[in-house]
Amino acid sequence: MAKEFWVFSEKPALLAELTVNALELSKAEGAIVAAVVIGNQQAIDQAFALGAQKVYALGEKSEDVIYDDYVPTFVSLVKSKQPALIIIGATRQGKAIAGRISAALDLSAITDAKYFDQSSGSLEITHLVFGGGAIRTEKANTATAILTQGAGIVDAPQPTPGASGEVEQVAFVQPAWKISLTERKQKPPASVNLAVAKKVVCAGRGIAKKEDLAIVFELAELLGGEVAATRPLTEGLDWLPRERYIGVSGATIKPDLYISLGVSGQAQHTVGITDSRVIVAIDKDKDAPIFSQADYGIVGDLYQVAPALIAALKARK
Amino acid sequence: MNIIVCYKLIPDSEDMIVRPDRSISLEQAEWVISEYDLLAVEAGLQLVEKYGGKLMALSIGTDKLLNSKAKKDILSRGPDELYLVCDPSFANADTNLTAKVLTAAIQKMGSCDLVLFGEGSGDLYFQQVGLQVGEMLGLPTFNAISKIESDGGNFIVERSLEDAIDVYSLPAPAALSVTTEINIPRLPSMKEILKAGKKPVIEWTLQDLTLSAETESRVDILSVRAPDVADRKRIQIEGKVEEAVQTLVGYLSKEGVL
Numbered sequence: 001m002a003k004e005f006w007v008f009s010e011k012p013a014l015l016a017e018l019t020v021n022a023l024e025l026s027k028a029e030g031a032i033v034a035a036v037v038i039g040n041q042q043a044i045d046q047a048f049a050l051g052a053q054k055v056y057a058l059g060e061k062s063e064d065v066i067y068d069d070y071v072p073t074f075v076s077l078v079k080s081k082q083p084a085l086i087i088i089g090a091t092r093q094g095k096a097i098a099g100r101i102s103a104a105l106d107l108s109a110i111t112d113a114k115y116f117d118q119s120s121g122s123l124e125i126t127h128l129v130f131g132g133g134a135i136r137t138e139k140a141n142t143a144t145a146i147l148t149q150g151a152g153i154v155d156a157p158q159p160t161p162g163a164s165g166e167v168e169q170v171a172f173v174q175p176a177w178k179i180s181l182t183e184r185k186q187k188p189p190a191s192v193n194l195a196v197a198k199k200v201v202c203a204g205r206g207i208a209k210k211e212d213l214a215i216v217f218e219l220a221e222l223l224g225g226e227v228a229a230t231r232p233l234t235e236g237l238d239w240l241p242r243e244r245y246i247g248v249s250g251a252t253i254k255p256d257l258y259i260s261l262g263v264s265g266q267a268q269h270t271v272g273i274t275d276s277r278v279i280v281a282i283d284k285d286k287d288a289p290i291f292s293q294a295d296y297g298i299v300g301d302l303y304q305v306a307p308a309l310i311a312a313l314k315a316r317k
Numbered sequence: 318m319n320i321i322v323c324y325k326l327i328p329d330s331e332d333m334i335v336r337p338d339r340s341i342s343l344e345q346a347e348w349v350i351s352e353y354d355l356l357a358v359e360a361g362l363q364l365v366e367k368y369g370g371k372l373m374a375l376s377i378g379t380d381k382l383l384n385s386k387a388k389k390d391i392l393s394r395g396p397d398e399l400y401l402v403c404d405p406s407f408a409n410a411d412t413n414l415t416a417k418v419l420t421a422a423i424q425k426m427g428s429c430d431l432v433l434f435g436e437g438s439g440d441l442y443f444q445q446v447g448l449q450v451g452e453m454l455g456l457p458t459f460n461a462i463s464k465i466e467s468d469g470g471n472f473i474v475e476r477s478l479e480d481a482i483d484v485y486s487l488p489a490p491a492a493l494s495v496t497t498e499i500n501i502p503r504l505p506s507m508k509e510i511l512k513a514g515k516k517p518v519i520e521w522t523l524q525d526l527t528l529s530a531e532t533e534s535r536v537d538i539l540s541v542r543a544p545d546v547a548d549r550k551r552i553q554i555e556g557k558v559e560e561a562v563q564t565l566v567g568y569l570s571k572e573g574v575l
Contacts, residue, residue, distance in 0.1 A: 096448050096460045102535075133341070137538075138537060139539060181484070249437075
């Protein structure tokens, strides 16, 4: 039986990225990539279009069932097929499923895998620890390795419509316990996608009060960019929605231009901006760590520097 | 309602020292309660205040846990009792071993209605242990819980997913990991700080527990180091505000990013 690498995500866009990564990793080990699909024929076709060589079809999910309910089915399938690698999309439900499968099979999932290295002959996985202040490389010492991968680690593939392959139907295993889903409240769609923004103006604790964010928004608008923030402004102070938070448990950005206003530059934040092309820092503390990671720094009061920058940019237009 | 809240004592990453070869040292770091776990403690405290019962804190780790300041810190935040399992081998425990030991400790502690966890640990942030413990105990288990209420026999919880908030009714006992949005933990009062030293602390070793399986880590740690720092220009722009801003605009224009 061929060695198998599995991919699963309830989010189609993420499944595309997991598949392209698994295909790349499978080359070195001569493995085939199988997608675990909870969904209809269209979802199965989509998995093949993305490059999956095999599909385990767990069936179509009814409205009152949640993805977590498929854990026992997943566990029994892993036991019978013994895949060498399982990559699960690092959503909240994906992490729950990864954790529960790990516990049931006596494995340890490596979550939020960021770098993959096979040069030693086995798969070494690197992920961030200590709030982004350090990176740790690990490898599973079990027959099956399980990990989760978030969005943006690899580029999504171009789908090949019409591709097909072997489909194996998998019977649902009833869970030992059942919850009832009593309500589903849709969250308003995200108003911003920082990951694709070309210019980002980021507010930090140097902003004294919520109303002062107006300067940040004005500068961002003038640049045609997005407003972002450090964690305290989105969690705790609640001045901005969480989707605007850049940092270890928030967004990772890769804009052409990143300008920080009153950001001190702790590792928990800067881990999210390292892929920016040009970094500008404006802060009144000359010793703030942000300056050592910036291309251009102005030590000064953002309440003077930002309005002056806005005026200078306006004069240029 | 008897609740067990699990917490982790971690080295404060603010105290991390990066050596010239990019290796890191945490030898000088202060050990603190993982920030995310404080929200789980607060969630447990609010439930006990509302529905009655007892809140028990549980942690596993090295003998750092036995430090009297660390014990008082957790107890001053509301738990009635503290359970600690210490063993030197827990210094580099993976999520699997951590979950096994917590599971064995929870089974030894007796029956409870709810086991609570934070969103992830502040140092390693795998976000796995709560789910693994729930699965090992065979209990209904979820992460991303942003609200918990009880209607007597069942918990009514809100689960904050990426694009929706699900409301579940689930039977007790359960194991839940809470989000960073669930509450803002209160600061310990002077009265609670003084009371903390008088609360019961139960200390166990690995030998006191009955573990269901072997205790080898499932992952090997190959290296831990500081990430490479991108080479930045680090140009400090001096001068009066207006001049400095003009200089900056000049640079950014040359970079082609305006």
